[in-house]
Amino acid sequence: MDLIQRILENRFSVTAVILFGIGFANLMLQYNLVKKVVGFNIMDSAVFLLLASQGYIEGAMPPIVAEGAVEATAYINPIPSGLVLTGIVVSVSVSAFSLALIQRIYHKYGTVDLRELVMRTEKEED
Amino acid sequence: MSKKESAWTRFAAWVNGEHEPAESRLFSMGMGPRKERRPEITLPKREEKQRLHGFLSWYPVASAVIGVILVGILLATVLAMPSFGQVENPTNNEVPAHYLQHTREETGASNAVAGMILNYRGFDTFGESCVLFLAVSCVFILLLRDENNTSQKDLEQAQRREQRRKRRQDVILQEAARLLSPFILLFGAYMLLGGHHSPGGGFSGGAVLGGALILYASAFGQDAIRRFFNEKVYNTVRVIGLMLYAVLFGYYIFTGANGLENHIPLDYGGLILPIDIAVGLVVACTMYGFYAMFTRGEL
């Protein structure tokens, strides 16, 4: 009972860890390179979810402050939001770079499957 | 003048490797015997192959084990963390309180996120703009079409695709693009310029601007967009965005981090607004550059 209570209290973080596991498994175990990139993106999103859920305060407003004296606990924590904001844009550029690499690999070997790729490189060496 | 010019032409010729000034032979740039570019691989092939196959057989098992252990450790850590959404959590300490309470008078932005990433932690965002710049440069290196990496077949294929696109123009896409792209551009500009008082700012506004360019290019072809946004303009805008950021933030740090309130009143965003514009230019150019490289391999 205590365990279930803790899981429900931390449901965002638990979901983030599960998503991280799914993404990691896809990155490692898929043989298709495009699916590997999808898994990597899922891992990225999981980290962002964990970070952003740490800054949330129950019943608080978005961090756009009003004029005059400000009660700090009336707004959510702006630091995780800033970190995630930069992270999202960087994750897009990382996936664009890996997709460009995939295009070059296809141009050279004609496949994006890892096992076939190994077979064709061996054939080329022979 | 003529002597200087001749010296210049000689220097240019020397740089191009055509002519070597005999009288000033400080160092010579002779061409040695050309080495083999790629040394022959002398690894024992059979052993190498066996190693690779062995690796491929145990690698899924090992990665599954590592993944399960990793998720277990992370779950244990997460369940020991303070519960979600409470005010007294250790992340809500005096740093975010300071940011929230002083962002209006110190940075001129009422959006605390924009004030934080562009002013309090501006170096971080500058590094990130450099990452974007580098990423688009790397994609250029990989996918830009030139004489070295394109065969005749590829060129013919691209030409055929272009002709087919011209023959079968998509009416729905074109009408939608004609109707929507001015509004998307306007919305992107609004998000870019209003990022200090409302959600938005450099990253999202720049991405929306890039999205409008992508929509226009995919509907009317890249020839249409090249009329006002060719390679020269693209590179100029990209470099100017990054340089503007560097100069503005350098000035800001050099003057003791006092903001630009002498020249730009803080009500209009102070330093935030120009830096937002710089970031937005870099991000918009990055997004459009990715699209252009991925479709045709040229700008």
Added chain:
Amino acid sequence: MTLLEDILLLGLIVTAVAAPLCKRLMATVIVYMSFGLLMAVLWVLLESPDLAVTEAAVGVGVTTILFFLTLRRIHELKGTKDE
């Protein structure tokens, strides 16, 4: 509100599991796009409108376009097989 959050979190897990299990790469990318869209709605519920806007424009829009263009280049879409 909590119920909506729970539904969205479950949806995130379901789409993350389903995306790489699809046979065709096109379906994988579409399901991944819905994952990003659920994420964008979740950012709004976490009171971070900046993140929601950025995720919707960059994470869903541009990433999906790049994936589709790559699929066209590697001849995985219908009609691009024989050129």
